[in-house]
Amino acid sequence: MTDAAVFQARGIGKSYPGVRANDDVSFTVAPGEIHALLGENGAGKSTLVKMIYGLVRPDEGDMTLNGQPHQPADPRAARAAGVAMVFQHFSLFDALTVAENIALGMENPPPRRELSARIAQVSQDFGLPLNPARRIVTLSAGERQRVEIIRCLLQNPRLLIMDEPTSVLTPQEAELLFATLRKLAGHGTAILYISHKLEEIRTHCDRATILRHGRVVDSCDPREHSARTLAAMMVGGEMRPIDRSGRQAGEVLLQVKDLSLPAPTAEGTALKSVALTLRAGEILGIGGVAGNGQDELLSALSGEARSASGSILLEGADLSRLGPEARRTAGLLAAPEDRLGHAAVPDFSLTENTLLTAGARRHLVRKGLIDRPAARAFAQDVIRAFDVRTPGPGTAAKALSGGNLQKFVIGREVMQAPRVLVVNQPTWGVDAGASAAVRQSLLDLAGQGAGVIVISQDLDEILELSDRFCALNEGRLSAPVPTEGLTLDQIGLMLGGAHGMEVAHL
Amino acid sequence: MIRLVPRTETSAFWQIATPVMAVAATMLAGGLLFAIMGYDPVSAIRTIFWDPLFGPAAGYSRQQLLVKAAPLILIASGLAVGFRAGIWNIGAEGQYIIGAITGAAVALAAYPAPEMWIFPAMVVAGALGGWAWGMIPALLRNWFGASEILVSLMLVYVAQRIAAWMAFGPMKNPEGFGMPGSRNLQQYPAASNPELIAGTGAHWGVVAAAAAVLATWFLMSRHIRGFHIRAAGTAPRAARFAGVKPETLVAFCLGLSGALAGMAGLFEVAGPAGQITDKVGVGYGFTAIIVAFLGRLHPVGILLAGLLLALTYIGGELAQLTMNLPAATVQVFQGMLLFFLLGFDLLTRYRLTRRVTA
Incomplete structure (x- = not known):
């Protein structure tokens, strides 16, 4: 041979x-x-x-x-x-x-x-x-x-x-x-x-x-x-099985009604009348092939893009016209897909990167002044709790491997105890060990009564995590279906339609 | 063959070494230039870089160092904040001129009142004038997407015309026997910006420059606004995600650098220059751009770079007097300095390697 x-x-x-x-x-x-x-x-x-x-x-x-x-x-x-x-x-x-x-x-x-x-x-x-x-x-x-x-x-x-x-x-x-x-x-x-x-x-x-x-x-x-x-x-060790237990859908946390936004760029996707309801303790999976409005939906929820008033309600309060900081203060947090350059500043240390989103909720910034020791301590907490492998909080974000930076980014949001967390591609390009840790942290967060939206192209991940599933296709969100008993094939057909399926007969 | 390979980390060593190398290369190239022109290169370089500090006439020229460095440092401190965010205010010269005019306007309107509030009011008016001139490119960029680089630069020429109009028209000294130019503020105690400590050249502008260095250092390293500015400069999407509105940042940075430039103009017109003429702008606003970059956009670096560039001004004048070097020498030197700095800057981001021919 x-x-x-x-x-x-x-x-x-x-x-x-x-x-x-x-x-x-x-x-x-x-x-x-x-x-x-x-x-x-x-x-x-x-x-x-x-x-x-x-x-x-x-x-x-x-x-x-x-x-x-x-x-x-x-x-x-x-x-x-x-x-x-x-x-x-x-x-x-x-x-x-x-x-x-x-x-x-x-x-x-x-x-x-x-x-x-x-x-x-x-x-x-x-x-x-x-x-x-x-x-x-x-x-x-x-x-x-x-x-x-x-x-x-x-x-x-x-x-x-x-x-x-x-x-x-x-x-x-x-x-x-x-x-x-x-x-x-x-x-x-x-x-x-x-x-x-x-x-x-x-x-x-x-x-x-x-x-x-x-x-x-x-x-x-x-x-x-x-x-x-x-x-x-x-x-190099036994994997911990994912634990989905201990969750119960509670009161409605997040309501999105008739959310429409024009495409931000020529290559972007317009959101067309997106509607969803998220309850406490629930994980909603949103699947779709890349480029069908995932980034745009995350931006609309994070506050980077603002929408018509009344389109985004968190526990009854209208957040649609508020920016990212006000939404975080209200309890709506997000972790975008692109770790380097969007969820984190590549050249900044992990300590500085905590300031990107955790300033208000973790009191790292008071009256505009940065509390560096507090930021470093919070970075250290995230590193410890999420097993981020790095020499320390002073390391630049770009020096971390993809999986480790992802654990840090998700950890930074999860440890702020959000009411609702929206994540896009939480384990994209992340190895099995880190993926399991990230997924478990999302399940635990929901277990503690928060609502979680997982936008992902990894359908196994969506099936593993979510209670209900919606497909995002050309900026339109389908009605949710319970994931219990759903097969990969059925999901594929929900996503399919316009993209690439014309060749399936071969 | 030599090849450029991108560095994974920007080198801390080269961050500091490149400005030093740029200064050395400027001296070399300048010396070469003088030799070609038929001057003794060694004594020319010595006249420009050494004599102002330690030469026979150093007693006079040392005071000039602070006088020239103050406006450079004051303006560069503001510019550096914007440059960190990727907002390019190239028109500090115009904001400087407008600040000088609006500040002087307060004094000329109050003349000959002796009240204590006049000088502070002039400082505020100078800052406001510069701020307003800086807001024009800011608003045009925010509303219409106009390039702040072009708009701020073109407004310099508008400001120069306004200065000429003021000097020959509304601000002309009624007791000036028809000569263009305003009253001399040095002779109006309530409005003048005198030397605070005799023999040092230090006027209120020097105090303001020192305060600006401290304040911008504090802003950039301790305040969340400075954090957002740095984030926006290196990762705009991440800054937006953090909650930064790019429009707010544009207005803040152009407003701040405009206000500091305007203040520098006022200190100059109430002090060393003394009056509004059609030549209020002497190029500090442009030289400050070199100061900001030579100082690595860092407050301490700007302090050192401001002193160095001030030295080239004084040394250049000295060389004109003693060696008959042409007046453009200073500008050639400053231009070469920026040129070499940008060239050597490549080394902070790339490594030179020898390519093994395959």
Whole structure:
């Protein structure tokens, strides 16, 4: 098997100042194999794939690709050697067409007509329906991902790296993606698949290499293990099961009535007559494919955007015309999706970042004066209570890993004891251990009688947390349905409609 | 081949080293320029940077240091607050001129009343005049999205025309034998801004500049408004999420920097300059931009940078007198300083590495 390996890493090590990102990492990917790379954030997955893709050079160890030594100086060399990578965030130009975008990413693009023919050929072969003449701006997230994949496939890669590809897809779109990956594997391409979604890896991957603290801790056939065991291997201990008990829906806390807002930017989504009711002790899940009004809904609730009077009521008081600070004082708190730059100031320390939202409720600011010791103590409390791994409250927010910063951001809001907390994508890009902690804290908050709204594209998360579910589609919110007994497929159809589903018949 | 690699953290060392390097490079390039022009570069540099403090005429020129540094520091303190928030007031020169006019107007209207309230009232009027001139770009930006950079800059030229009109028209000294320019406020005790301690050059403007340094330091590091300003400058969405209204911030920053510039204008016209002429604006408002950046937008840095730039003014004049260097020398020096500073600034955000040819 080793002789036939497409890719092999032996004893790879990489250090950054103060961090051993990879230590003696060895693994092998066979042709036609879908190989999962599993690990918490900060376990060293990104560093590892960056080395394979030529973005970072290893300190020690060696890699082989097709039996040849693989030491790419830059991504161009890696691509020439047969490595392709689909990143989590797309790099596409909205105003250009599919074919133009693909041509831009190629070293020597063939004439447009030939390229279009090749795109058509590849999309036919691998079940990736895509019209080369369409503009990116008209495509759904799933279709945009197809553009990235086709761009990779045109290079005839031997090894395809996919970084959390399903985080932006509906379940149906994800199924289509896996069908494609299977076909690709059938042609002998090796696929290195990075994901946090254990179920997905269990269903679709042939092998899993598990990383923890930069080292390979295990290698297994994920189909033979439960999600719980895989998670335990990742975090190095038994996972605490989520505890949903002890909650009871009480009086109405938040009422949103006929909330309409124009799109804030050309790419934004208008909110169209959104209505919802949230009770004490309840978690309401709002699902939807990215770009259907999630950010806009959060802004309208947080106070960043103001709406017509009477559209947002907290315990009967009209908050629609108030700004974020007044709403926090009233008890309506929010945690936006984008941790760096929206929920936190990247260059500021954690202590300073508490001042962003907790000034009034935690008395960190009195008569305009900052009480630094109090802010530091509060940051320290959040760090302790939410197990934020950081040298201390003086660390800049941008120096934290995604999962740790997310724990801090959620912790900062939860520890202000809100009446209603609205979170958007609370565990996006966060590893299993941190996700579980964040989710449990939301459940506990509801258990204490607060109302929680979870806006998320992760449907497992919504099913796990929420009592009722609404779908957000092009700025419209569906009527709520109880999550009890709801299946992923039913949810997918609620979300579906306009986006990407026209290809489901393939 | 040398390549620029972005730094993950802005380097604290280079934050302090780049201004020093910029000053050194300015001296080198300036010396080179003087050599080409046929002057002795060493003695020219010494005349500009050394003689004002320690040379034969230092007794006189040392007093000038505070006189020149005060308006620079006062104006730069206000500008730096706005620059931190990404609000670019380039028109402090205009706010300075309008402040000088409105402040002087109080004195000229009260003349020859001897009351104690006159000078304080002039300070308030000067600040209000500068504030109002700064609010024009602020409101135009908030209402119509007009660029405050362009509007504030263009208003400088409007202010200059108003100053000329005042000097030749409404404010002309009735006892001035037809000469343009207002009454000399230095000769009007209730309105003058005298040297407070003989031999130091320190007038009320120096006191105000020191107070401004302390106050802006307090604002930026201890007050939530300063926190919001810093947040808005580096992460506008996060600031908005915290509850900052961008419009309020624009009005606050342009108003504050306008008021401080206006005050600086008043102190100048009631003190060292003495009267409103068509040349009230001598460029402090523009030089203060260099001071703010050279001082890293930090109050203490601004204090040091203000003194340094004041030195180039005095040294430049001295070099004109003793070595016949052209009058534009000072401006060339100040321009080079900003140029080198912005150039070297690259090093705070990027590392230089040698590229290994593949």
